[in-house]
Amino acid sequence: MSRRPIDPYIEDSLSPKIADVPQRKKLSTTIGASNYAYLHNMVKAGRAESVGQAVDKAVEIARRLDNRATLERQTTAYFKGLTSKAAVEETDLEDVLNAASQEMDFDQP
Numbered sequence: 001m002s003r004r005p006i007d008p009y010i011e012d013s014l015s016p017k018i019a020d021v022p023q024r025k026k027l028s029t030t031i032g033a034s035n036y037a038y039l040h041n042m043v044k045a046g047r048a049e050s051v052g053q054a055v056d057k058a059v060e061i062a063r064r065l066d067n068r069a070t071l072e073r074q075t076t077a078y079f080k081g082l083t084s085k086a087a088v089e090e091t092d093l094e095d096v097l098n099a100a101s102q103e104m105d106f107d108q109p
Helices: 033-044 051-080 084-103
Strands: none
Touching: 033 051
């Protein structure tokens, strides 16, 4: 039985693909001393492995808060823009969903 040479151009299913590896971008900037201390303390407390990872986590939190605020504004605008008939339909739907959720046991798998 002969072995075929390994073709370096054939994908190895166990190796990560370039698209699967998170891309890091270099950022060179200065920040306030208290912000740097906060990031450094995240590392010291074990909440981040590096200052770069601490920055990523802080930005993720800020983005999440910003996304929630955007969703809240858009939701408010949606409900303000409803016709009275559509508002009644939304209220009816809310009541039905609320009643259905009361019957559900969310602790069950």
